Amino acid sequence: MGNWGRRKSFLLIFFYIIIISVFVPWPIESCHLVDKTALLDFKRKATSDPSNLLQTWTLTTDCCKSWEGIACDSNGRVVNVSRPGLSSGDDFIIDTTISGTLSPSLANLSFLELLDLSNLKDLSGPIPPEFGKLSRLSYLFLDTNKLSGSIPVTFKNLYQLKKLYLSDNTLSGTIPSSIFEGSLSLSQLGLSANQFSGPIPSSIGNLLSLTKLDMSLNKFSGSIPESIGRLKNLAYVDLSENKLSGRIPNSIGNLSQVVLMYLNQNQLKGKIPSSISGLSSLVFCRLSENQLSGSIPPSIGNLPKIQRLIFENNKLSGKLTATLGHLVTLTDMFFSNNFFTGKIPSSFGNLQNLQTLDLSRNKLSGEIPHQLVKLESLQTLDLSFNPLGLSRIPNWFKKLKVFRLILAKTGIKGKLPSWLASLSLSTLDLSNNALTGKLPTWIGNMTSLSFLNLSNNAFHSSIPDEFRNLSLLMDLDLHSNKFSGNLREFFSKNFQDPLGRYNSINLAYNMFNGPLDENIGNEPVMASIVSLSLSHNPLTGHIPKSLGNLTILQEIKLAENGLTGGIPTELGDAKELKTILVSNNNLGGAIPAEVLNLKDLQEFDVSGNRLSGRIPPHKANIPKSAFLGNHGLCGAPLPPCKHT
Ligand SMILES: *[C@@H]1O[C@H](CO)[C@@H](O)[C@H](O)[C@H]1NC(C)=O
Ligand SMILES: *[C@@H]1O[C@H](CO)[C@@H](O)[C@H](O)[C@H]1NC(C)=O
Ligand SMILES: *[C@@H]1O[C@H](CO)[C@@H](O)[C@H](O)[C@H]1NC(C)=O
Numbered sequence: 001m002g003n004w005g006r007r008k009s010f011l012l013i014f015f016y017i018i019i020i021s022v023f024v025p026w027p028i029e030s031c032h033l034v035d036k037t038a039l040l041d042f043k044r045k046a047t048s049d050p051s052n053l054l055q056t057w058t059l060t061t062d063c064c065k066s067w068e069g070i071a072c073d074s075n076g077r078v079v080n081v082s083r084p085g086l087s088s089g090d091d092f093i094i095d096t097t098i099s100g101t102l103s104p105s106l107a108n109l110s111f112l113e114l115l116d117l118s119n120l121k122d123l124s125g126p127i128p129p130e131f132g133k134l135s136r137l138s139y140l141f142l143d144t145n146k147l148s149g150s151i152p153v154t155f156k157n158l159y160q161l162k163k164l165y166l167s168d169n170t171l172s173g174t175i176p177s178s179i180f181e182g183s184l185s186l187s188q189l190g191l192s193a194n195q196f197s198g199p200i201p202s203s204i205g206n207l208l209s210l211t212k213l214d215m216s217l218n219k220f221s222g223s224i225p226e227s228i229g230r231l232k233n234l235a236y237v238d239l240s241e242n243k244l245s246g247r248i249p250n251s252i253g254n255l256s257q258v259v260l261m262y263l264n265q266n267q268l269k270g271k272i273p274s275s276i277s278g279l280s281s282l283v284f285c286r287l288s289e290n291q292l293s294g295s296i297p298p299s300i301g302n303l304p305k306i307q308r309l310i311f312e313n314n315k316l317s318g319k320l321t322a323t324l325g326h327l328v329t330l331t332d333m334f335f336s337n338n339f340f341t342g343k344i345p346s347s348f349g350n351l352q353n354l355q356t357l358d359l360s361r362n363k364l365s366g367e368i369p370h371q372l373v374k375l376e377s378l379q380t381l382d383l384s385f386n387p388l389g390l391s392r393i394p395n396w397f398k399k400l401k402v403f404r405l406i407l408a409k410t411g412i413k414g415k416l417p418s419w420l421a422s423l424s425l426s427t428l429d430l431s432n433n434a435l436t437g438k439l440p441t442w443i444g445n446m447t448s449l450s451f452l453n454l455s456n457n458a459f460h461s462s463i464p465d466e467f468r469n470l471s472l473l474m475d476l477d478l479h480s481n482k483f484s485g486n487l488r489e490f491f492s493k494n495f496q497d498p499l500g501r502y503n504s505i506n507l508a509y510n511m512f513n514g515p516l517d518e519n520i521g522n523e524p525v526m527a528s529i530v531s532l533s534l535s536h537n538p539l540t541g542h543i544p545k546s547l548g549n550l551t552i553l554q555e556i557k558l559a560e561n562g563l564t565g566g567i568p569t570e571l572g573d574a575k576e577l578k579t580i581l582v583s584n585n586n587l588g589g590a591i592p593a594e595v596l597n598l599k600d601l602q603e604f605d606v607s608g609n610r611l612s613g614r615i616p617p618h619k620a621n622i623p624k625s626a627f628l629g630n631h632g633l634c635g636a637p638l639p640p641c642k643h644t
């Protein structure tokens with residue numbers, strides 16, 4: 001195109017512009033100037049906006065028409081400010097941030113109904129008390145940021161407020177009692193994961209519209225106010241992970257709409273109130289990690305919708321009430337680590353939807369009711385650490401369809417029953433019993449096993465070839481038995497990528513002998529092992545150099561064996577190692593600096609060997625005792641080396 005051609009097209013464009021401006025009137029700006037100024041002030045205080053979320057917010061454009069995240073009423077007043085550019089909701093969450101502070105000028109948006117600046121991750125500083133002027137505000141979402149300071153007292157003036165979410169910030173201080181006297185329309189309150197402290201104001205009982213209350217993960221103290229029972233519409237209450245003390249108020253029984261109640265990880269004491277039967281909508285109930293005592297009230301049998309009862313780690317006692325057997329909707333019962341006594345009620349056989357029955361770590365005794373055979377849905381049965389005095393695993397267990405069977409320290413004696421092979425178990429824990437005899441060849445039929453714990457028994461045999469068939473096994477604990485023979489079967493085990501590589505192996509306190517395979521660290525089945533313990537065996541030979549190839553190994557324990565040779569320098573290549581215990585062997589040579597200077601090393605013990613030379617300088621705080629009993633070692637923390 002020549003010079004003239006370029007000028008011609010320029011003129012043409014100019015001509016069009018004139019035509020357009022004559023026939024199309026300039027739009028009148030609808031955005032109210034006060035609102036625009038306030039929003040631009042917020043933008044000015046945003047110190048970083050890497051995804052340009054506020055790009056469309058400019059002085060020359062209309063905030064009602066072209067600013068992302070802004071909605072106005074017909075008078076050009078801003079009513080909604082939502083996460084700019086993210087207003088299309090949760091279905092496409094863009095991971096982004098805005099840094100800066102909340103400008104008090106936002107309080108000039110006097111027609112504002114919704115302010116959603118949640119999940120911008122980096123908004124910091126206090127919530128301006130001026131926000132109390134936003135008298136039309138219905139929705140305030142400031143969660144998932146780094147806001148600090150306390151909730152302004154002025155919030156009591158937010159009469160229209162329906163939803164308030166301040167979760168996931170670093171807010172602190174007490175909750176002003178007066179805000180629950182003003183914001184009476186509140187239906188959802190989310191304060192979780194902050195550092196709020198002090199009591200839950202009893203004025204909370206005024207929030208009669210409240211459906212959702214989440215105050216979890218704070219430092220709230222004092223007792224749960226009795227007035228909570230007035231919140232008839234409450235459907236979700238989470239007060240977990242605080243410092244709440246005192247009793248669970250009787251009035252909770254009035255909360256007939258509550259579906260989820262989490263009071264776990266507090267310091268609650270006293271009995272579970274018998275009024276609990278009033279929670280007729282309750283589905284999920286978590287009271288674990290408290291100091292609740294006394295027996296479970298029989299009225300609990302009246303919860304028509306309950307699915308999960310999580311009462312573990314309390315001081316509950318007495319007999320398990322037979323009425324628990326009425327809870328046909330129950331899927332999970334977690335009662336571990338309490339002081340329950342007596343027999344497991346036979347009524348539990350009616351719990352046709354039960355998937356998890358965890359009664360471990362109690363004082364239950366007597367026969368296991370054979371009615372449990374009716375539990376068609378049962379997947380996990382954990383009765384471990386109870387004085388059940390089983391002698392044998394009851395034969396009717398072979399009819400169970402469980403995947404996880406945990407019967408540690410239940411008094412089982414004798415040989416493993418062969419019908420175990422016909423269950424499709426992924427977890428089998430029979431540790432701490434008095435099992436004897438061989439590890440049977442049919443163990444290889446249990447091909448679903450991913451976790452096997454037979455520790456603390458009296459097995460005495462070598463490991464059968466068929467063990468290799470356990471191609472999903474990841475965690476193996478056979479410590480404290482009398483197993484013997486070599487270790488080859490373990491390390492040549494089959495696996496089914498990506499499953500079945502070892503996570504942990506504990507073969508300590510047995511009679512395994514022979515040398516460790518030189519290539520142990522190069523076996524594919526070992527590639528993701530985190531913990532390996534072979535201590536207290538009569539193993540001989542060298543520490544294989546190939547162990548250095550175990551890139552995620554954190555723990556290696558080879559103490560009390562008959563190992564010879566040196567500590568291989570290559571062990572320093574296993575960069576995640578935290579624990580190295582090789583005491584009481586016949587190891588010689590020097591301690592490699594590469595090993596003693598592993599960056600995460602916490603526990604190291606080479607005492608009782610024949611090591612020599614200077615202990616390499618190191619940062620980890622290793623006690624002197626860890627080096628004792630090696631006549632040739634010198635240097636800190638042992639006495640200095642003599643210069644010769
Ligand atoms: C907000 O309103 C106050 C009081 O009317 C005024 O002083 C201030 O300048 C306003 N802020 C902005 C950014 O408009
Ligand atoms: C403001 O947001 C609310 C709540 O999301 C919505 O119902 C309302 O329609 C929005 N108003 C405008 C003018 O977009
Ligand atoms: C609420 O619970 C308390 C204590 O259990 C009870 O005395 C009261 O009658 C209940 N109120 C209503 C309205 O159900």
Ligand SMILES: *[C@@H]1O[C@H](CO)[C@@H](O)[C@H](O)[C@H]1NC(C)=O
Nearest residue numbers: 408431432453455475476477
């Ligand atoms: C095996 O059971 C014992 C208790 O009986 C326990 O101390 C040990 O940690 C368990 N092993 C694994 C790998 O969980």
Ligand SMILES: *[C@@H]1O[C@H](CO)[C@@H](O)[C@H](O)[C@H]1NC(C)=O
Nearest residue numbers: 418419421422441442444445
């Ligand atoms: C183990 O599997 C083999 C081959 O499938 C079978 O013959 C044997 O009966 C099984 N053993 C047990 C104890 O189930």
Ligand SMILES: *[C@@H]1O[C@H](CO)[C@@H](O)[C@H](O)[C@H]1NC(C)=O
Nearest residue numbers: 444445464465466467468469
């Ligand atoms: C189980 O192990 C034995 C011995 O290693 C082997 O001969 C057999 O084929 C294996 N069975 C299965 C089903 O993998």
Ligand SMILES: *[C@@H]1O[C@H](CO)[C@@H](O)[C@H](O)[C@H]1NC(C)=O
Nearest residue numbers: 519521522545546547549570
């Ligand atoms: C460690 O692994 C590498 C790469 O697979 C291999 O070449 C080397 O021989 C191994 N080291 C030892 C000591 O086996």
